[in-house]
Amino acid sequence: MNLANRLTILRIFLIPVFMLFLLNKVPYGESIAALIFVVAALTDTLDGYIARKRNQITTLGKFIDPLADKLLVSAALISLVQMGKLSAWVVVIIISREFTISILRAVAASEGVVIAASWWGKAKTITQIVAIIALLINNFPFRYVGIPMDQIMMYAAVIFTIISGFDYLRLNKQMILKE
Template sequence: MTLPNQLTVLRIILTPVFLYFFLSDNPLFIQTSLTIYIVAALTDWYDGWLARKFNYITEWGKFWDPLADKILTSVVFIGFVIVKLLPLWMVLLIIFRDFSVTLLRVYADSRGYSFRTTYYAKWKTMLQMIFLYYLLILYVAKNTIEIYNQYQSVIDLLLNKDIVYFVMLIITIITVHSGITYLLLNKSLIKQLFNETDKLV
């Protein structure tokens, strides 16, 4: 197993570890969850860089690397649902969109097809990441007594339910719309892919 693949496995392993620490009642564990998430996110960047630079590209990695990213992101979103910061229906829409598109793209790659992507989809991913870091940092700050006592009014304002709901709604709309745009952009290729699948069956 190549180093990038090992990093992908590490990211998958760190995902439930993050959730365990994040949902803890222990402030120190909650603080540690942010570090775990940052390490997991860095493995995504580093394994991609290694794969491109040293051509460590394997079929296993092409399948699991994008799935590991979606698993990590989805679990973080679910964590915020559990602590009642995000509405479940929005998170479910995001998870459904991201996994549907990712699995479709992975399947297409396995059949020798390459789907066209857009900067819109990349911006969508970046917005999700920024928002998750925003929530994580503020949630950790709220659960760190020294910080919360000093900046309580600012933290409470930035974690205001109406503000969080509005931003999450925008991200959900962008995520779903980018998925529809992606499917429309590749509709001919998708049709060809499934026609070939029907013949194989």
């Protein structure tokens, strides 16, 4: 198993550790959880860079990398709902988009078509991670029109999530409408 895949597996193993610190009454638990989330999110960038640089892109990596990303973000979002820091509708929109695009990619792959990440998809990922970190650290004293900045960041993540979802569907409508 190569280093990139090991980093991806590490990201998956960090998820329950992240949740343990976040959801239990542990001294500095939320801060530790935020740090674990940041480390896990950084492994996503690092594993892809290593795989491409060393030309070690594997079928296992293609499978577990997006799975690890979705598990990490979903675990964080669901935990934030449980903690009362995030509305469930936000999570439903984000997870629905992830299911939709994952299924679209699976259908495309079955036809021999690879759907690469778009600029909108990358912006979606970045805004989601930044918004989650902001909600985790719960230390944003800044407000805009009376709305806390961490909430504004999450609204931006929802907007990018919706736009990127529609963009993938628009660009790949031939996969959906194919008979």
